[in-house]
Amino acid sequence: QVQLVQSGPVVKKPGSSVTVSCEASGGTFTSYSFNWVRQAPGQGLEWVGGIIPLGGIIRYAQKFQDRATITADKFKSTVYLELRSLRSDDTATYYCATSLEWGQGSQVTISS
Amino acid sequence: AIQMTQSPSSLSTSVGDRVTITCRASQDIRGELSWLQQKTGVAPKVLFFSATNRHGWVPPRFSASGSDTEFTLTISSLQPEDLATYYCLQDYNYPYTFGQGTKLEIK
Numbered sequence: 001q002v003q004l005v006q007s008g009p010v011v012k013k014p015g016s017s018v019t020v021s022c023e024a025s026g027g028t029f030t031s032y033s034f035n036w037v038r039q040a041p042g043q044g045l046e047w048v049g050g051i052i053p054l055g056g057i058i059r060y061a062q063k064f065q066d067r068a069t070i071t072a073d074k075f076k077s078t079v080y081l082e083l084r085s086l087r088s089d090d091t092a093t094y095y096c097a098t099s100l101e102w103g104q105g106s107q108v109t110i111s112s
Numbered sequence: 113a114i115q116m117t118q119s120p121s122s123l124s125t126s127v128g129d130r131v132t133i134t135c136r137a138s139q140d141i142r143g144e145l146s147w148l149q150q151k152t153g154v155a156p157k158v159l160f161f162s163a164t165n166r167h168g169w170v171p172p173r174f175s176a177s178g179s180d181t182e183f184t185l186t187i188s189s190l191q192p193e194d195l196a197t198y199y200c201l202q203d204y205n206y207p208y209t210f211g212q213g214t215k216l217e218i219k
Contacts, residue, residue: 103155
């Protein structure tokens with residue numbers, strides 16, 4: 001069973017960028033597809049995008065198409081989400097997930 | 113994008129009650145639906161995947177059914193530890209989409 005461990009909380013200024021990481025262990029990295037999901041305070045779940053490392057397939061939700069980049073490092077068994085041009089409404093917990101397991105979440109706070 | 117309509121949005125229930133949550137997809141999603149449980153302040157956990165496949169940690173009082181566009185999550189006898197918000201997720205095609213969530217409250 002894969003386990004997903006994410007990077008810690010960060011505070012960023014509006015207009016800057018953030019990179020969140022997710023390290024997978026306990027399974028074969030290239031056998032999974034990974035998704036990034038975010039949850040603003042008190043809100044529901046929102047799919048940001050996903051990556052299938054084996055095939056190099058990457059997809060984004062339309063609203064993140066221009067600001068998000070998802071990558072995978074097979075040697076580190078780690079996937080990354082970079083989000084640029086941060087705004088206050090990007091304040092959220094960002095989760096990585098496979099079809100069966102979720103990471104613990106990474107709190108991203110945007111504040112001037 | 114496929115729209116997922118989940119109902120009810122909240123439910124006030126009692127221990128021992130039978131609870132049913134429904135998710136309707138705007139098109140056939142070929143059974144590619146997951147149910148998630150999220151307790152306050154922690155990450156969601158997968159209950160079921162591919163509509164009816166139970167994750168290993170899930171107690172037998174939870175069941176899931178459905179196909180095409182209509183899916184149901186049932187808790188046969190609600191326990192206090194089932195207090196949570198439940199979400200459906202379609203992973204049939206991109207962009208993946210979630211239901212709005214159902215918040216269970218214990219009377």
